[in-house]
Amino acid sequence: MARVFARADAVLTLAGPDGPRAGAAMSELGIVEGGSVAVDDGGAIAWVGAHAALPSAFAEAEVVDCRGRALMPGLVDSHTHLVWAGDRKDELELRLGGADYEAIFARGGGILSSVRKTRAIDEDELFEQSHVRIRRMRRCGTTTFEIKSGYGLELEAERKQLRVARRLARQAGYRVRTTCLAAHAVPAEARGSAADRAAFIDRICEQILPALVREQLADFADVFCDRGAFDVEESRRVLQAARALGLGLRVHANELGPTGGAALAAELGASSADHLLYLDDDDRRRLREAGVVATLLPGTSAVLGKPYADGRALIEAGVPVAVATDCNPGSCAFENLAMVLALACYGNRLLPAQAVCAATHNAAASLGLADQVGSLQPGRRADLLxxxxxxxxxxxxxxxxxxxEQVWQDGVRVA
Ligand SMILES: [Zn+2]
Known part of the structure; x- marks a missing residue:
């Protein structure tokens, strides 16, 4: 039935155009004081405004009293790896004892240890383990999730991960966009020679991506374009193949060094370039001109003891910025996007209002979902906190x- 979220001290509407927002627009939260949000029985927002102007059509609607509270859009986590098997808490202790992330990876730990566990696990068990995490994430306020594969690195296991991501949507009701990250790391079986490595890139382009697109398991493709992962040439090949198949593009870029991933994301018009610890003015200009959303992942900097991406410089350069958790088994298993939003202020130097825009509207825009979620406007889904x-x-x-205090999705209380 229709419902009114009534008399909130502040309704953060983030009303505005659907495209990613940059510069001063990131601080404009469209706040309505003493505001109400009316939701129709189909779970869409029907009306937003000052409570005194509530249309009489909603006089009989069920009321959620929001006095003394703020209402805001549900958070949008636009970068997660939340479908994985097992854990890497042993590495956590190694790192805290002084070991370096790249050194752990070189010894067969890191991503490759999650690959071994994720390949071995049964799909139902993978679903159960992932469901536990996504439920906790939603309890913290996230109502839309991007989920990457990348712990399979061969067709069967990549498919298993993305099938689980789709099941979290269809069977468990989460709002999910999926990304094939088969180019996350070179798997153990392809590390013997340059020819083996090239053959792995061929498999991604000619076998894995086409199969997953045919089965409608992927909305985007992503590449870890960085030192120790894939170089710019390899990344370009994978992303061009993905684009030819109709996928949107995302890039893990410039996390470990100034390795060219951000420029590649701009060249190919990717929806998002993520991490971005090492950027120069030229990179920022390219990202702005190409309309790429810069996705900051400050939780990973905190966990790995790395520098924080300069979010303030990106905003001053006119690049639209998003913030996400990077929730993954190794470099950052944080689930609470609201807390990561705070890290974006303390680490990436965003202002609170900019961080709110980054973790709602701009994240939704980077996923092509801004016409559905990320703001409280008539016609949007009633995903709100x-x-x-x-x-x-x-x-x-x-x-x-x-x-x-309360998490609502499609007008239904979910936490
Ligand atoms: Zn990531």
């Missing part, structure tokens, strides 16, 4: 506190 505070800056000020 009722905060236990009237001031959204408390998400930063009291980072990590349980300030997300």
């Amino acid at each position: 009722v905060l236990a505070t009237a001031d959204v800056r408390d998400l930063v000020y009291h980072a990590g506190s349980p300030l997300v």
